[in-house]
Amino acid sequence: MTWMTLQTAMADQGYIASGDLAMALHLSLSLGRPLLLEGAAGVGKTEVARVLAAVQDTQLIRLQCYEGLDAAQAIYEWNYQRQLLAIRAASEDGETGKAVEARIFSDEFLLERPLLKAIRQDKAPVLLIDEVDRADEEFEAYLLEILSEFQVTIPEMGTITATTRPMVILTANGTRDLSDALRRRCLYAHVPYPDLETELSILVTRYPDITDRLCAQIVGFVQALRKQELEKKPGIAEMLDFAAALMGLGVADLTDDPVVLQATLTTLLKTHVDRDAIPTEIAQRLAGKAA
Known part of the structure; x- marks a missing residue:
């Protein structure tokens, strides 16, 4: 798909993309690089991800950023309630030690959040990291491993590498400056109000x-x-x-x-x-x- 056919396909989905935006999306797809979209609120940045998912006939996975967002909410967390029940059941059955530990720290008890979910799909989804500048600066460190290697390290399970690389769209409204490290990992496009x-x-x-x-x-x-x-x-x-x-x-x-x-x-x-x-x-x- 060329940038022009992508632009036409987006128009068919009701999104009128400029040539610059269509080219940025095309390069993001062809190079396998995340695309950072900056612009004022209301110019259609979030809609780009929805339309791209429709054009690619794939799933849209969205992470809405906010102040205080942490890895547990964005990447993964353990189902502690189920783990406690499993430990209690194992104790009643006489199970102890590493066998129980290995079982409760497995996929069965893992709650996937958007970032982990996005790299474990059989078909590459569109991952929208929306309003990334609303999250704390510390949260950007969590993103770097995913955006550079497309992998997540879970201490109890090891490193999970992407099954397929998601198409990543990040949006920012200018709430705060993003780090140079995050910008280096992305292609960039500014989305102005339409003419x-x-x-x-x-x-x-x-x-x-x-x-x-x-x-x-x-x-x-x-x-x-x-x-x-x-x-x-x-x-x-x-x-x-x-x-x-x-x-x-x-x-x-x-x-x-x-x-x-x-x-x-x-x-x-x-x-x-x-x-x-x-x-x-x-x-x-x-x-x-x-x-």
């Missing part, structure tokens, strides 16, 4: 029945809104929700009803500060320019 033409294509792909006029107004309005001083700029998902709301209400023109326009901003602006920053007058002015 006007791309966002029009995204909207038409999702809602093919939308009129040309309303489509142009929605995209123009949302792009103008992103240029305002907002805490959280609306992303692609918010733009699509806005379009769905307007179409569901039977709105044919964005400038027809200021009350409806202001009310539907609930799909775009997600904090009270941002809602207060865009009163009816400003919303109408932006809609008028978009028209």
